[in-house]
Amino acid sequence: MKFNATPRSEQGSSASRRLRIAGRVPAIVYGADAQPLNIELDHNEVFHALRKEEFHASILDMQLEGKSSQVLLRAVQWHPYKQQVMHIDFQRVAAGKALHTKVPFHFMNQETSPAVKLSSATISHVFTEIEVNCLPANLPQFIEVDLGQLVAGQSIHLSEIKPPKGVTFSSHSGDDPVIVTALVGGGAANVMTQDEVADEADLPAAGAGEEEAK
CATH class of the missing domain: 2.40.240.10 (Ribosomal Protein L25; Chain P)
Known part of the structure; x- marks a missing residue:
């Protein structure tokens, strides 16, 4: 701009x-x-x-x-x-000097995730941006977080998000913070397991491939 x-x-x-x-x-x-x-x-x-x-x-x-x-x-x-x-x-900005700045998260496929479609979970964005280190030429406008496989009761941690090439996430005192979580009202009774999600979505249940291989 x-x-x-x-x-x-x-x-x-x-x-x-x-x-x-x-x-x-x-x-x-x-x-x-x-x-x-x-x-x-x-x-x-x-x-x-x-x-x-x-x-x-x-x-x-x-x-x-x-x-x-x-x-x-x-x-x-x-x-x-x-x-x-x-x-x-x-x-x-100097072309050969690394930058330390904040970049926003873009949360993708939230409405089509099992957490929302099958469990009516509330998606909580714990962090909406992240500090990054990179050269100016590698600075992304945003970092994508894919929620397409998120299940109710699950969370996505920073370690599960792959940074773009040439970009590193700044450390958070050695922690692995939660970036987004799927919350369900009414407690754990409403939380679906991976197998239940697979049944609802007409997908192979976890471990099905292993049983066929035996």
Whole structure:
């Protein structure tokens, strides 16, 4: 995604207040072994951009004085009660330097999973994003989590999710956190076993192949 920026010469709270009144947003760009750069943005343009997921989890193309720079969105400060962007932080991206940032999960096949179709389970997304390490060229916009085989009462842990090529998930203090779980109201009586799910879905039961082989 592209966005337009203009150099900002005046600094301080009074200057920032005047910018906001004029429909502009004060911002800063830092990193990549260069001096921080104060910039300003059009409020309407950046407000609508912030509503898009890819603006938060993609390498952005900043257009500044006819030159293009790659940056990542790092922080957004909002007004306490107005729909107004107060300040934005961006980080420069260097092609050969690894990034440490957050990427959202996309949960696939949730409505067609056995947990939902056969057990009317409630799917709880414990985590909606994950911290990753990768080079800029390998940064994914999202990480897919396939729920197509999820059974009521089951959970999916981080270790069960395969990261894209060139991407590693940041450690969680050695833990293997639950990413998503299928909850059923009324307790364990409503939880179906793998064999029961196979019967309902007209699929081979677990271990059927082993019996035929004997």
